[in-house]
Amino acid sequence: MSEALDTYEPERAVPDYDAEYPIRIRGLTNAFGDFVVHDRLDLDVRRGEILGVVGGSGTGKSVLMRAIIGLQIPREGSIEVFGRNITNAEPDEVIGVRNHWGVLFQGGALFSTLTVAENVQVPLKQFYPDLDQVLLDEIARYKTVLSGLPPEAASKYPSELSGGMKKRAGLARALALDPQLLFLDEPTAGLDPIGAAKFDELTRDLTDTLGLTVFLITHDLDTLYAICDRVAVLADKKVIAVGTIPELLETDHPWIQEYFNGPRSRAAQASRERSRAKDADVASAMDKTGDSGA
């Protein structure tokens, strides 16, 4: 029975969709007046991966995210989300896609007059009005804890939360609908290193547990090394390279070289290797004690 289940293709996304790329962008051009931000940009996001998006300030990382989630109307090009072109779709058509993604804005963008629990319930009530209030309350409780907040935080208003807690509350709201696709805009900016590392870990855990695809905008090199499966580099109004960090290092674009070979990048890489080495030490030590015990 369970074997049969394993071969069963889980269809947790839009039911008629199970292709490899939840997001496909082709020939995207965004511009504000004469100022062109993206010029015929292409990008694919693979199912189940955490894609880090990097680029200098003003290269349009946030604009790209806003274009994908439909807040910025592109001048040209097509954006397919779950196989549906959302660039000139009617509002009703997009709704079917909209409840399969969650967005965490830079500042959290929590509704300031609602408690954290009510914030989490807003999308649930909007899309599924027939859910019981008891279930809604239970969902708000466990999503709060799932996002790494203390349980009591559910009853607090955003103005009573610290910056890091606001981000986690924003994540709880982004996860409210059990989305397939998660957009994170600089999730670790403004967090202390310990909080940032925990947030990274949380993102990775949730991605693995819930089978998410994550589109992650970041400036944080630690985040890139720690949790991103692939990294897309935005420069010259395009995505100039996509790949794992070692793959990117092989390209000879000056910005990529400077970015990943700068002093901060080396430090992040070194700390990553140290923590890996430590894990290996612990593992081998445990093996040894296991051996001696036997």
Added chain:
Amino acid sequence: MGEVPVYNIEGEGGRIRVVIAGPLLVSTIAALDRDLRDYESEVHEVDISAAWPMDTVGAWVVHRFAETRCAEVIGASEDAMVLLEAVAGAESSADIAPQRLKIRLRVPEHVGAKVYEFAAGTKHLVGFLGSIIVALGSSLFHWRRFPIRALVHQMELVGVTSLPIIGLMSFLIGIVIAQQGAVQLAQFGAETLTVNLVGRITLRELGVLMTAIMVAGRSGSAFAAQIGTMKLTEEIDAMRTIGVSPAEVLVVPRILAAVLMMPLLGFFASCLAILGGATIADLMLDIPFLTFLARIQEVVPLYDFYVGMAKAPVFGLIVALSGCYQGMQVSGNAEEVGLRTTRAVVQAIFMVIVLDAFFAVFFTEIGWA
């Protein structure tokens, strides 16, 4: 989606098994959640081998059902196990609404809080007035630092840009007073006194009063909203850190602008009201336009003009003060900005009318009747 999850009860060797089948997703779970909550008889096992796809909400419903009835979950696939463990680990029983007192305690508590708030508010207001006086003094003392550009800009916003709306309003009020007054005065055959009525009431009372109300709605609210938003975005805190006094840079120019512009606007309003009265007199009462204006000069004593002009700066001060004060009191969230803006306008108009009543009695008593 159409398809909804269902459950069946199977009995096997004395063990009661609830078999759940179908998609356990947030979009389909509503009915099953209610059914399982109402389920009352005994259960030993929950079989979810046919329940797929599943998300965390579905896993939660299964977890809660099994846990509250001390049943065992069987037949979970590997993915389902991961989800079940994730939600089980995130269980909490914390309150999700802020604590609220019982109504019989809440009412006195609320009243008490209001009393304290009033006391603190009065203290704040006095402190605010003091800080404005200090700021005014120091900007006169350090006159090179005086925010002259901000003052001119505010004068334009408060005064020049409100000319059309105040002009139109006053013109219409002049028409209404002249026309309605003429109907009543005609009963004594004293239509010519319409000139006295329009001239005296607009210069002495209505011109300035209506202008103050309009400025409270236009500029007082804008002051409260601008300063309140700056407070929320920490701009005011940033100013303080740099050593710039918000009272000097933000409040003084606004208050001075309102104080300086109010007499001018009030006079402008009175003039247009008289023009409105003259127009309607020409059309309806056969008093020629220019005769009306010439008569104004004869029947309106000069002290009526002084009364109006004396009140105007005071009203301007009240409107600007309450706008800036409420703006500075904003803290917390966006809702507060709206609340404080409303309060600024209501307070300003109320104070203006109270003071106007006081002035009316005062000036009559000193013989300027």
